[in-house]
Amino acid sequence: MKTFNGYLREDGSVGTRNYIAVIPTVFCANEVASQVAEESELCRPVLHNKGCAELKPDLKVVTRTLIGLGLNPNVGAVLLVSLGCEAVSADEVYQGIFKEKKWIEKLVIQQTAGMRNTIKEGRRIVAEMSDALSKQDRSPQPAKKIRLAVKCGSSDATSGIAANPATGKAVDFIIEQGGTAVFGETTEFIGAEHILAKRGRRKEVEGRIMEIVSRMEKRIIQLGVDMRGSQPTPGNIAGGLTTIEEKSLGAISKSGKKPISGVYEYGERIKGRGLSIMDSPGKEDEFLTGVSAAGANVVVFTSGGGAPQGTPLVPVIKVASNPQMVHKMEEHVDVDASTIVTGTKSINDVSQLIIERIFRVASGSKVAAEINHYDKSIGIYTTGPTV
Amino acid sequence: MTSKVTYRFKALLISQKDNVGVALDSIPQGKSALLVSENGTVSKIVVTEDIPLGHKVAKKDILKGKYIFKYGEKIGIATSDIKSGSHVHIHNADSMRVKDKHTDDENL
Numbered sequence: 001m002k003t004f005n006g007y008l009r010e011d012g013s014v015g016t017r018n019y020i021a022v023i024p025t026v027f028c029a030n031e032v033a034s035q036v037a038e039e040s041e042l043c044r045p046v047l048h049n050k051g052c053a054e055l056k057p058d059l060k061v062v063t064r065t066l067i068g069l070g071l072n073p074n075v076g077a078v079l080l081v082s083l084g085c086e087a088v089s090a091d092e093v094y095q096g097i098f099k100e101k102k103w104i105e106k107l108v109i110q111q112t113a114g115m116r117n118t119i120k121e122g123r124r125i126v127a128e129m130s131d132a133l134s135k136q137d138r139s140p141q142p143a144k145k146i147r148l149a150v151k152c153g154s155s156d157a158t159s160g161i162a163a164n165p166a167t168g169k170a171v172d173f174i175i176e177q178g179g180t181a182v183f184g185e186t187t188e189f190i191g192a193e194h195i196l197a198k199r200g201r202r203k204e205v206e207g208r209i210m211e212i213v214s215r216m217e218k219r220i221i222q223l224g225v226d227m228r229g230s231q232p233t234p235g236n237i238a239g240g241l242t243t244i245e246e247k248s249l250g251a252i253s254k255s256g257k258k259p260i261s262g263v264y265e266y267g268e269r270i271k272g273r274g275l276s277i278m279d280s281p282g283k284e285d286e287f288l289t290g291v292s293a294a295g296a297n298v299v300v301f302t303s304g305g306g307a308p309q310g311t312p313l314v315p316v317i318k319v320a321s322n323p324q325m326v327h328k329m330e331e332h333v334d335v336d337a338s339t340i341v342t343g344t345k346s347i348n349d350v351s352q353l354i355i356e357r358i359f360r361v362a363s364g365s366k367v368a369a370e371i372n373h374y375d376k377s378i379g380i381y382t383t384g385p386t387v
Numbered sequence: 388m389t390s391k392v393t394y395r396f397k398a399l400l401i402s403q404k405d406n407v408g409v410a411l412d413s414i415p416q417g418k419s420a421l422l423v424s425e426n427g428t429v430s431k432i433v434v435t436e437d438i439p440l441g442h443k444v445a446k447k448d449i450l451k452g453k454y455i456f457k458y459g460e461k462i463g464i465a466t467s468d469i470k471s472g473s474h475v476h477i478h479n480a481d482s483m484r485v486k487d488k489h490t491d492d493e494n495l
Contacts, residue, residue, distance in 0.1 A: 157441040161409050165401050165425070165458070191482075195460055240409070240441035242455075242475070243482040246462040253401075253458050343397035343411055346427035 002177060004362040005138035006073075006145060006297075010101040013073035014145035016297045016362040018136055019044045019313060020129045021075045022122070023066055025093055026051030026086035032107075032115055033081045036122030040130035042076075044312040048289075048378045052086040058382035063088050065267035065380050067096035068293025070104065072313050073147065076136065077103040077129040079122060084110030103129065138364065144178030144273070146362060149291035149299045149314075150254045151185065153284050156304030157239045160250020162321035162340035162347070163302035169351035170300065170358065171256035171275065180273050181255075182264075182291055184280035186216040188251040190228050191244030196252060201259045201274075208263035212279040219383065254302055266381050267293040284309055285379030288316065298362050300354060308332040309377060310369025315361050318368055319354060332368050334361075394421035398432060398444055401425060402459035407443040407475050409457075414438040422446065435472040443475040455480050 006014035023046045024033040030047045037043035046069055050062045066088070070078040078097055082090035090106060097104045105125050112118040150167055152159055171181045189196055193213040200206035220227050232241040241247045261274035267290050270276050280290045288299065288311035299316040301307065306329025310316040320326045321337040335357050339345035361367055369375045398408035398420045408422050414434045422432045438444045443457070449469040454461040463480045473479075 161399055161401060161441075169425075237477060240439065240443065240476070242443070242477055242480050243463040244484075245460075245482060246457060249458045249460055249462060257459075340399065341411055343399070343421065343423055346423060347399075347401065347425040348427060 002143040002359060003140045004143070004146070004359045005364065006141045006362060007076065007136060008139055008141065009073055013147070013295065014141045014297065015072075015074040015076065016315060016364075017074040017313070018042065018076045018133050019074055020077045020079065020126055020133060021046055021070055021072070021313060022079045022081065022126070023070060023093075024048070024051070025066060025080060025082045025088050025090045028052070028083040028086065029081040029109060032109055032118050032122065035119045036079065036081065036126055039123040039126045042130050042133055043126055045376075046312055046378050047376070048380055050380045050382060051088045053386050054087065054382060055384045055387065058384045059087050061267055061382055062380055063092055063096070065289065065293040066093045068267050068269050068295065069289070069313060070097035071100055071102060071269065072292050072295060073297045074313050075102065076133045078105070079125055079129070080104060080106040081118070081122065082106065082108045084108045142178070143174070143359075146174050146177070146179040146358065147270070147295055147297045148174050148179065148181045148358065149294070149296035150181065150183045150302070151284070151287055151291075151299065152251055152254055152302045153282070154303045154305035154307040155251070156322055158321040158338070158341050159302055159304040160247070160253065162350070163304070163319045163337040164250060164254040166337050166340065166347050166350040167254040167300050167302050167319055167354055168256035169348065170354040171254070172258055173351070173355050174358070175256070175258045175275055178273055180270060180276070180295075182270055182276045182278050182294055182296060183255040184278040184287060184290070185251065185282040186212050186279050187220070187227060187282055188248060189213050190217060190248065191231060192248030192252055195245070195249065196260070199258075199260045201261050205260055205263060209260070209277065212263060212277070216279070264294060266290050270294045281381055283379060283381070285311070285377040286381040288314070289378050289380055298358055300358065302337070305329070306332050308369065308372065308374045310367065310375030312375055312378060315367045316369050316375070317354070317357055317361055331372065332374075334367050394419065396420035398422045398438075400446065401457060404459040405456045406446050406449055407455055407457055408432060408446050410438040410440055410442050410444055413440045414444070420444075433472050435470065436474045438474050445469045445471050445473050445475050447471045449475075454483075
């Protein structure tokens with residue numbers, strides 16, 4: 001049975017990293033969070049631009065996402081930084097994290113009286129957390145504790161035939177080991193949603209898949225854009241894609257072939273095992289933040305052109321498949337899937353490489369985005385206006 | 388039978404269930420290509436037309452009205468008879484949604 005070395009948490013989940021998440025509840029607290037986080041290498045500031053001046057439905061999403069980020073298995077301790085007047089309830093976020101027995105402290109800038117005092121106090125707290133966390137050790141954990149998210153970005157003609165199918169087989173493997181996997185990017189399902197829906201474990205899942213696609217499409221049509229009618233694009237057609245089903249399946253192939261157990265809202269925590277969908281945009285920072293809040297502890301991100309970004313709380317493994325770009329963008333590539341395109345390795349061969357890399361990264365091996373420190377972006381997906 | 392010939396041209400069979408391969412090179416008419424499947428097994432395919440890089444070539448005959456399979460799933464329908472080795476694209480294949488479109492037109 002495959003194992004990896006991870007940090008076992010109180011709730012039974014396992015972290016592939018051991019971070020102190022410094023989370024501002026509102027963008028006004030970003031500067032304080034950022035400076036507090038300088039105190040220790042274990043700190044990951046989770047800077048974002050939400051938390052206030054939005055409507056209730058969006059505030060609900062932001063609250064849920066911030067709680068999820070604090071509860072991510074890769075987080076050993078949380079420092080919440082609030083301004084004091086923001087629309088998101090810092091107490092609600094605190095309680096959401098505290099009740100799951102995660103170590104959390106909270107500072108309110110307007111109460112601690114200003115930036116300098118809060119930073120000073122924050123650094124003291126974080127130093128204490130850092131001291132404790134650095135004494136924690138990894139221990140052997142079963143493969144079923146892997147919580148994998150998959151995404152494709154900077155896609156080109158090779159993504160759909162190489163990186164994605166190979167990644168899909170790695171997802172199948174994780175599910176077969178009893179693990180958890182999640183994918184999303186709802187706009188990519190347009191054209192193949194009925195094929196995807198058939199993979200639903202229950203009728204209810206089928207219905208939810210159709211619902212999230214329809215909902216996303218309605219939002220787009222309201223802006224006067226016909227996504228369905230314009231796919232595949234002339235560029236796609238020139239490149240060999242014949243139908244929208246083919247294009248969508250090229251993206252969906254990264255999810256493998258297993259049945260889909262659940263469909264979650266953006267930033268919602270995923271319960272149980274198996275393969276799930278999270279309603280999400282393809283936008284990299286928002287997707288990666290969403291799956292971090294959902295509880296992913298490792299991500300595989302396929303790319304044709306080579307995309308450099310990661311995310312603060314979860315290691316992102318880059319699988320690239322365009323032979324020219326794998327060479328040009330090699331500092332951003334973790335697994336080379338271009339061998340499928342050159343015919344020197346099979347899809348199965350590359351899926352084995354991806355699986356091996358997932359387990360090594362889960363055990364502590366750094367990904368390119370971590371080595372490059374190209375992993376600071378957070379984005380929270382909200383759909384309403386700012387006010 | 389193992390061949391010691393090194394194939395200049397290659398195509399990819401993403402799933403064993405597929406009836407099309409994806410050209411990994413631009414394959415000129417009349418040439419043989421190595422068709423590599425997901426698990427590494429190989430077979431030979433002779434193309435009867437130029438197949439551009441990234442485009443599909445029929446692995447076997449596909450009759451008009453039958454499904455095109457890629458990724459082990461239906462990606463479209465043949466809109467005319469397709470012979471093994473020929474180019475499969477918008478001129479002889481279309482989305483399955485076209486069927487629904489035609490039905491709507493008939494009801495107008």
